Amino acid sequence: MPLLNILTFPDSMLREKCDPVEEIDNDLIQLLDDMADTMYEAPGVGLAAPQVGYTKRVIVVDIKPRECAQESTEEEEILLPPDRSELIELINPEIVFSDGEVTGEEGCLSIPGFVSDVKRKFEVTVEGYNRDGELLEIKCEDLLARVFQHEIDHLDGILFIDRLGRLKRELLKKKIEKVLGKEEKYAVL
Ligand code: NI
Numbered sequence: 390m391p392l393l394n395i396l397t398f399p400d401s402m403l404r405e406k407c408d409p410v411e412e413i414d415n416d417l418i419q420l421l422d423d424m425a426d427t428m429y430e431a432p433g434v435g436l437a438a439p440q441v442g443y444t445k446r447v448i449v450v451d452i453k454p455r456e457c458a459q460e461s462t463e464e465e466e467i468l469l470p471p472d473r474s475e476l477i478e479l480i481n482p483e484i485v486f487s488d489g490e491v492t493g494e495e496g497c498l499s500i501p502g503f504v505s506d507v508k509r510k511f512e513v514t515v516e517g518y519n520r521d522g523e524l525l526e527i528k529c530e531d532l533l534a535r536v537f538q539h540e541i542d543h544l545d546g547i548l549f550i551d552r553l554g555r556l557k558r559e560l561l562k563k564k565i566e567k568v569l570g571k572e573e574k575y576a577v578l
Contacts, residue, residue: 391423391426392423392426392427392430393423393424393427393441393442394441394442395427395431395436395440395441395498395499396439396440396441396442396499397499397500397501397569397570398499398500398548398565398569398570399566399569399570400499402439402442402444403439403440403499403543403546403548404546405439405444405546406444406544406545406546407437407438407439407443407444407445407446407447407544407545407546408444408445408446409446409481410445410446410447410480410481410518413480413518413520413521413522417445417447417480417520418520420438420443420445420447421447421449421478421520423441424436424438424441424447424449424478425449425451425473425476425478427441428449428451428498429451429455429471431498432455433498434450434451434452434532434536435448435449435450435451435452435536435537435539435540436448436449436498436540437540437541437543437544438543438544439543439544439546440498440499440543446480446481446482446544447478447479447480447481448478448479448482448517448537448540448541448543448544449476449477449478449479450476450477450479450533450536450537450540451471451473451475451476451477452475452532452533452536453472453474453475455468455469455471455472456468456469456472457469477527478519478520479515479517479518479519479525480517480518480519480520481517481518482515482516482517482537482540482541482544483515483516483517483541484510484513484514484515484537484538484541485514485515485516485526486512486513486514487510487512487513487514487534487538488510488511488512488513489510489511489512489530490508490509490510490511491508491509491510491511491531491535492506492507492508492509493506493507493509493532493535494506494507495507495509495535495539495549496549497539497548497549499543499548500548500549500550500565500569501569502568503550503561503564503565503568505549505550505553505557505561507535507539507549507552507553508552509534509535509538509539509552510534510538511530511531511534512528512529512530512534513528513529513530513534513537513538514526514527514528514529515527515529515537515541550562550565
C-alpha cells in the first residue's frame with residue numbers, strides 16, 4: 390500500500406473544514422487503508438484525512454503501542470508489524486457526549502517536534518461509520534478520548550495549538566513558525 394505524504398504546518402489544507410462522506414466507495418476504502426499504513430509508519434496514534442490532503446471527514450486511530458521484537462537489542466529496536474486489532478476507522482465521526490476535563494501532553498504528526506499540555510474532555514462518546522457503513526458508538530476516556538478529540542478537530546481545521554491559552558499559543562506558534570515555516574494567517578478559534 391502506498392504511504393501518504395503527511396502535510397505539515399502551515400499548510401493551508403490543515404485549516405480546511407472537511408466535507409461529510411456521502412458514499413463509501415473503493416476510493417474511500419483505499420484512503421482508509423493508506424491512512425492506517427501511514428499512521429503506523431509515522432508512527433502516530435491517530436491521523437485525519439486533511440493531514441494527507443483529503444478534505445473528507447475520515448479518521449484512523451490506534452493507541453495501542455507498537456511492540457518490539459524480543460530479540461531486539463538496546464542499540465537496535467526491531468519493530469514488529471503493527472497489530473491492527475485495535476485500529477479504529479471512522480467515517481463522519483462526531484462527538485455526541487463529553488464530560489470532565491483533563492490536561493495532558495499532546496503532539497501532532499503535522500506539527501512534528503512540538504508538544505504542549507492541552508486541556509480536553511476526559512470522557513467522550515463518539516459516533517461514526519465503519520467501512521461497512523455500520524454506525525458505531527464508542528464510549529471512551531483518557532488517552533483514547535483525547536485522540537478522538539484531536540483527530541475530529543482536524544476535520545474542522547483546528548490544531549492542538551488552537552486549544553491553548555492565548556499567551557501560550559502565541560509563544561508556541563512563534564517557535565513553530567521559526568522551525569516549520571512562515572507566519573500562519575489563520576486563526577480558527
Ligand atoms: Ni494531529
